[in-house]
Amino acid sequence: MTESSNAPKIPIREFIGTRQTTLFQSLKQPQFTGELIFGSSRGEEWIFYFYLGRIIFATGGRHPVRRWMRNVARFAPILITQISSLDESIINQKSFRQFWEYELLSYWLKQEEVTRQQLSLIIKNIIIEILFDITQRMEVVFQLRNNQSLSSQLVFIDPDQVIVEAWQSWQSWQNAKLADRFPNQCPIIRQYDKLQEKTSPKTYQIMSKLFNGKNTLRDLSLQINQDLTQITRSMLPYIQLGLVDLIDVPDIPCPINFTD
Known part of the structure; x- marks a missing residue:
């Protein structure tokens, strides 16, 4: 396959x-060292960063910030509390501003705030989520850029492993008859009174708290x-009754306050 910074966008169906x-x-x-870029008909773009044929990071899609925050919170929750106290001289470097998701993980590793194993889990699960979303789109275009954007290689992810895990998740999703639902959507309550009639007080209380249009699935x-x-x-029975709906929501803001 030709490696070119100006490679054409190649469509792939299914x-x-x-x-x-x-x-x-x-x-x-x-x-291959460079970027593998996917695009969808919905205007989404996902970028996989490669070094010598292996994935070192991926980002993009509808919710890159939500996805990054969620996986950091899952595998290294203490780090979320440290974002607000980051040194301005670090975060305002050009490479940091452009690739903050990756550079912040790299910075934490250098500071020994996170282990390489934790980083591997964070990055691996980010990639699995992205592959799931790409699989759900079914038809995409891709393009190669032969440039080395990231300053370091924190981990090396074997594509075969993450593809298998993403495919298994997609199969489970399909088998549950959820193929036309999207994990990045948020549940909201459309009919509070009728939902209360259909659920126990405890279930209704939980749903009222969580289905607030802010939390994605x-x-x-x-x-x-x-x-x-x-x-x-x-949720499907409540969705089919029109009591609960799934809506599209924007990404959350970047957690870092860059100064101009």
């Missing part, structure tokens, strides 16, 4: 597990420590 494996394997043997999965598919499947 970009599911096997075709993902084929594409990623085609970058492994020539030890993925956010809720972390908050209540339950499987994403299981949570969403349990």
